Amino acid sequence: MTLAALGIDVGSTATKLVGVTAAGDIAWRRLAPTAPRIEAQAEALLAEARAQPGGERAPTVATGYGRKLVASATRALTEITCHARGVYRRTGRAGTLVDIGGQDSKVILIGAQGQVLHFVMNDKCAAGTGRFLEVTAGRLQLPVAEMGDMARAATAEVPISSTCTVFAESEIVSLLARGTPVEHVVRGLHRALVHRVTSLVRSLGPRPPYFLSGGVAHNAAVAAFLGEALGAPVERAEEPQLMGAYGAALSALEP
Ligand code: ADP
Numbered sequence: 001m002t003l004a005a006l007g008i009d010v011g012s013t014a015t016k017l018v019g020v021t022a023a024g025d026i027a028w029r030r031l032a033p034t035a036p037r038i039e040a041q042a043e044a045l046l047a048e049a050r051a052q053p054g055g056e057r058a059p060t061v062a063t064g065y066g067r068k069l070v071a072s073a074t075r076a077l078t079e080i081t082c083h084a085r086g087v088y089r090r091t092g093r094a095g096t097l098v099d100i101g102g103q104d105s106k107v108i109l110i111g112a113q114g115q116v117l118h119f120v121m122n123d124k125c126a127a128g129t130g131r132f133l134e135v136t137a138g139r140l141q142l143p144v145a146e147m148g149d150m151a152r153a154a155t156a157e158v159p160i161s162s163t164c165t166v167f168a169e170s171e172i173v174s175l176l177a178r179g180t181p182v183e184h185v186v187r188g189l190h191r192a193l194v195h196r197v198t199s200l201v202r203s204l205g206p207r208p209p210y211f212l213s214g215g216v217a218h219n220a221a222v223a224a225f226l227g228e229a230l231g232a233p234v235e236r237a238e239e240p241q242l243m244g245a246y247g248a249a250l251s252a253l254e255p
Contacts, residue, residue, distance in 0.1 A: 001027040002054035007248025010066030013102025016245040038066040061252040082247030088114035095209040100216035126165040128196035130216040148219035157187035194225040208232040213243040
């Protein structure tokens, strides 16, 4: 398929690229851990995209925290705009989008035409982000991609009282030393993360339907627990981690 536009989302944790057709459908995608040399990595990944049919002429929009370092992009847009655009294209509905990435989380109110009405962001505290699960998964020697299923399957949970990722790590150590089953700890960790995200959602006012994007949306327990806390289901975007890059590519299609 011929690529008509490209989007690149240089995130704190992962760099995502999407190529879309003229109709706005995803025809090419790439995801790589963000490297310390952002400029060089972005250009190498874009070179790969531009080697695809149509890619050479495709306009490129950059987003993500490293967006200003993408030298060959036509334009740069915030992740707020891009995530909202990507998700709205998929859902076609107004609502509240929660984007949980590797180092920040955002809540975006999307209007009936897909416009961003309001947003709030947490980029100060790792405890409400994917980093919280990454750090605690490391401590528990578990793959982060398996944490969600374990949390959902657990039959009980222990409350995690620490409001900080670093203190939560020491809390885990003492819980394990007391013989608490790992699954109960994992479920408690998810509840703690969701508690923080729920406060962020509430700060904007509860306006369902709720959508979830960002890499952490791969985690089914986060979506389920967030739905319980908000009292309404949370729909996970398809290919949630690509929604920023997808929105960027859709924006690049516009003149
Ligand atoms: P950023 O844009 O900040 O780089 P992303 O939206 O790419 O963030 O999300 C990265 C986060 O998603 C990381 O914290 C990572 O652990 C988490 N993540 C990625 N894939 C999965 C998965 N399959 N299950 C659970 N978490 C995941």
